Amino acid sequence: MWGVVAIAGLGTILAAVLMTLRRRTTVGEVASYRADVGPELARYIEVVNSVNDQRDAAYVRAVEALRGSTDDVLSDATRLLSDKSDAPFALRHSTLLALGAMRDPATLDILSDVALNPQPLPPRETGSRLGPIAQGHGAEALEASTILALDALDGVEALADDGNAAALETLAEAAVVDSNAVRAVALAALAAKADRSPHLERAMAEMPEELRHLAQLRRVSVEDVPQVEDPRVHLAGEERGGANAPDIDDGAPRPGGTTAPEHGAPPIRGG
Amino acid sequence: MADCTYTVPDPEATGDALYGPRICYQPFINWAWPTHGFNNSWWQDGWGYDDVCNIRKPLARCLNAVWLLTYSADDYQNDDWGTDALHWGGRYVREQLKYYDDLRADCGDGGAVATTTGCQWSRQWNEWRCTAGYEETKRECRTWHWLFSWICHLYAEVKNFVCTLWGWVAVGACTLWYGTVGGGQNVTLSLLFFYPTGTVGGGAVGGGNRDVIARAGTLIHEARHIGDKPHNGNFPAGSIYGAGGGGADSDWNYAGAWMYEVLYLWWFYAAGTRTSIAMRQSAKQEANVILTNAFSTSPGFLVP
Numbered sequence: 001m002w003g004v005v006a007i008a009g010l011g012t013i014l015a016a017v018l019m020t021l022r023r024r025t026t027v028g029e030v031a032s033y034r035a036d037v038g039p040e041l042a043r044y045i046e047v048v049n050s051v052n053d054q055r056d057a058a059y060v061r062a063v064e065a066l067r068g069s070t071d072d073v074l075s076d077a078t079r080l081l082s083d084k085s086d087a088p089f090a091l092r093h094s095t096l097l098a099l100g101a102m103r104d105p106a107t108l109d110i111l112s113d114v115a116l117n118p119q120p121l122p123p124r125e126t127g128s129r130l131g132p133i134a135q136g137h138g139a140e141a142l143e144a145s146t147i148l149a150l151d152a153l154d155g156v157e158a159l160a161d162d163g164n165a166a167a168l169e170t171l172a173e174a175a176v177v178d179s180n181a182v183r184a185v186a187l188a189a190l191a192a193k194a195d196r197s198p199h200l201e202r203a204m205a206e207m208p209e210e211l212r213h214l215a216q217l218r219r220v221s222v223e224d225v226p227q228v229e230d231p232r233v234h235l236a237g238e239e240r241g242g243a244n245a246p247d248i249d250d251g252a253p254r255p256g257g258t259t260a261p262e263h264g265a266p267p268i269r270g271g
Numbered sequence: 272m273a274d275c276t277y278t279v280p281d282p283e284a285t286g287d288a289l290y291g292p293r294i295c296y297q298p299f300i301n302w303a304w305p306t307h308g309f310n311n312s313w314w315q316d317g318w319g320y321d322d323v324c325n326i327r328k329p330l331a332r333c334l335n336a337v338w339l340l341t342y343s344a345d346d347y348q349n350d351d352w353g354t355d356a357l358h359w360g361g362r363y364v365r366e367q368l369k370y371y372d373d374l375r376a377d378c379g380d381g382g383a384v385a386t387t388t389g390c391q392w393s394r395q396w397n398e399w400r401c402t403a404g405y406e407e408t409k410r411e412c413r414t415w416h417w418l419f420s421w422i423c424h425l426y427a428e429v430k431n432f433v434c435t436l437w438g439w440v441a442v443g444a445c446t447l448w449y450g451t452v453g454g455g456q457n458v459t460l461s462l463l464f465f466y467p468t469g470t471v472g473g474g475a476v477g478g479g480n481r482d483v484i485a486r487a488g489t490l491i492h493e494a495r496h497i498g499d500k501p502h503n504g505n506f507p508a509g510s511i512y513g514a515g516g517g518g519a520d521s522d523w524n525y526a527g528a529w530m531y532e533v534l535y536l537w538w539f540y541a542a543g544t545r546t547s548i549a550m551r552q553s554a555k556q557e558a559n560v561i562l563t564n565a566f567s568t569s570p571g572f573l574v575p
Contacts, residue, residue: 025378027317027462028273029327030470033280049283049549059548088467089480090284094549121478122468140384140463140479142511146564147480147556154552180509180563188573210508214563219575222355222537228526231363232352234498236370236391242306244348245341245361246298259297264311265304266323266330268297 035091037076040065044101045094063101070106073098077110086122089144093151100155105164107155112170114152118145118179146181153182157189160196168199175203183207184214191215273317275378275462277469279327286483286550287326290335293342295324303337308368310457313375329376329465336486339550340364343543356531357538360491363531367494371456379461381476385489387496389449389456393441401434458493484539484550485557491535495528502527504567511564523570530566533558537574 035042040062047062054060066073080087080095087095096114099107120141153174159167174186190200204215232239261267282288294300300323303309314320319330326332340361341347344354350362368374371389379386405427412423449456462469464486468477479485504521506512512519520527536558540551558574 024313024316025274027275027277027329027376027378029279030276031278032327033278035281035284045281046283049286049547050289052544052546052548052551054548088278088280088284089478090286090467090482090549090553091281093480093482093553094284097549097552139512140467140477140481143557143560144467144478144480146511146560147553150556150559151552178509179511180507181511181560183509184563184573185559208508213569217563217569217571217573220572221575222534222541225534225537225570225572226523227355228531228534230352231359234495234500234526235363235366236497236499239366240369242365242369243302245302246296247348248293248342261297262301263305265297265301265309266314266320268295268300268324269322 033086033088033091035080035087037080038069038072040069041073041076041095041098044098045091048094048097048101066098066102067104070102070104073102074106074110077107081110081114083119089121089148092121092148096148096151096155100151100158103158103162105159105166108159108164108167108170111152111155111159112173115149115156115170115174115182116177118142118149118177118182120145121148146179149177149179149182150185153185153189160189168196171196172199172203175200176206180211180214183211184217187215188217188219192219275469275471277462277466280467280481282326284549285481286339286547287332287335289547289550290338290483291324291326291331294331294334294338299338300334303334303341306365306369307337308370308372308374308458310373310375313377313459318376329460329462332465332483332486333376333460335483336490337361337364339483339487339539339546340490342545343539345542345544355538355542356534357542360487360535360538364490364494367497368458368490370497371458373455373457375457375459376465377459377461378471379459379463381461381463381471381474383461384464384479384481385458385460385493387458387493388454389497390442390445391497391499391501393438393445401431401438404434405431458497460489464489480553480557482550482553484536484546484554487539488532488536488554488557492528492532495531500525500527502529506564507567507569509564511560519565519567522566522568529561533561536561540574 044062044066047058051059077095077099079085081092099111121144156167156170160171171186171189174182175190177183187200187203190196190203207215311320314330319325319328322328323330344358350358352359408427408430412420412427415423462471463477463479465481466477467479467481470476502518502520503525504519506514506516506519508514520529523530536554540555540558543551555574562570562573
């Protein structure tokens with residue numbers, strides 16, 4: 001009798017183990033996306049993704065080159081940012097930064113279109129796959145399109161700062177777009193200058209009651225928001241420490257150092 | 272045929288071309304591997320273990336985010352806890368991931384970009400909820416008449432004792448489960464952590480922002496979950512994450528995963544070095560999206 005119980009117990013444990021074991025999955029590349037754009041926009045994308053200061057000589061030259069070929073840049077941007085484009089987020093982000101950097105009223109139509117119509121990026125059927133657990137961690141497509149709308153809105157605000165009346169009108173329209181982030185940033189832009197108060201009041205009049213708090217958000221410096229006072233109290237367990245990261249020379253690895261993998265780390269192929 | 276597939280976006284625009292040459296340094300890989308708890312067997316079969324410098328593959332794209340977290344402060348050697356999130360962010364991620372010591376890569380289901388699996392939910396009973404509940408009851412006790420307040424204080428102590436005891440039982444049972452048949456406590460990065468588009472189980476997934484700073488932000492977010500803080504609120508009206516649904520942080524002062532992520536992105540935007548204008552702009556916009564969509568009570572500020 002006890003033998004049967006023991007076998008049943010072992011069987012149950014074995015079944016539980018088998019049920020909980022997760023199979024390692026395999027993955028493979030099927031395609032890559034390369035932008036087909038003119039040399040000026042291609043050069044800007046390269047530079048804006050490699051330098052960290054708008055005063056950098058390479059960046060200044062890249063922006064001047066964009067301004068010297070407005071028609072080509074606008075044509076590429078229209079194609080990449082259209083609803084039918086399959087361009088991924090990062091390329092659209094860099095393209096919108098290019099349009100904003102030009103500070104040219106000719107860019108306003110494209111910027112307005114992106115700022116006022118945040119649409120999920122392809123593949124657009126993603127939302128249907130989300131279960132309740134994925135909520136908040138699974139709205140990637142909407143999050144990305146909202147970031148792009150904010151990129152565009154920055155460009156619109158820069159034009160409004162230059163005195164462009166149509167850009168100011170776009171800011172007012174953005175303040176009533178069905179997106180918390182777009183609304184909040186547009187309202188903050190309208191609140192930034194006293195002469196924009198008629199536009200701000202008009203936008204506020206159209207704002208649903210439950211979203212009025214968005215007009216209270218203020219642009220502040222990161223030093224002025226509450227910080228985490230001591231992250232150690234938020235550690236899961238005792239601090240473990242460990243070796244310091246290898247030293248670097250301005251981004252580049254220092255010459256020398258081991259070439260052999262350690263601690264189970266993968267080896268550099270050919271290293 | 273692979274279980275999931277991906278399309279590689281332009282590596283310049285995602286920041287991978289900038290960070291790729293930097294991670295291809297054996298001393299860095301030797302350091303990053305154990306300090307972040309990479310689990311060897313989950314990075315084989317196309318995930319990049321055998322081709323660690325190839326920025327088209329998942330492992331290099333993860334290491335790019337680790338490099339960003341480690342070296343983006345000008346004085347990166349100073350990761351003192353008393354500094355700002357740009358300085359201690361990488362250290363916090365290391366400490367938390369090392370606690371589980373099991374960082375995995377997996378296809379996922381096309382929904383979440385990362386999942387934290389383990390006993391963080393039971394640990395938060397005695398390390399957060401019991402303490403918070405105890406202090407709340409004690410505050411209420413102070414409003415009672417002094418003749419009767421001792422009953423209230425006694426109740427608070429008994430409640431705290433039972434709560435803490437339950438917390439320890441829950442942690443013990445949970446640890447036993449994951450240590451035996453539960454498959455281990457781990458952080459699993461899904462296909463959508465590494466790439467904006469791909470297929471899982473034959474269906475198209477993605478559409479998100481998966482540049483290097485977005486990946487770094489996800490690591491900060493998940494690390495905070497390991498630190499015993501689940502989401503405790505519902506998304507606000509108009510939220511892109513699903514208004515009224517669970518998964519938000521109640522407010523900024525809750526110091527949850529969304530707050531940690533925003534704080535890092537914000538500092539990176541304001542003071543990040545060894546990076547690019549495009550990465551910092553992406554950080555700024557993502558921070559504003561989270562600030563306006565992921566807190567039940569609005570924090571009241573925006574990144575300028």
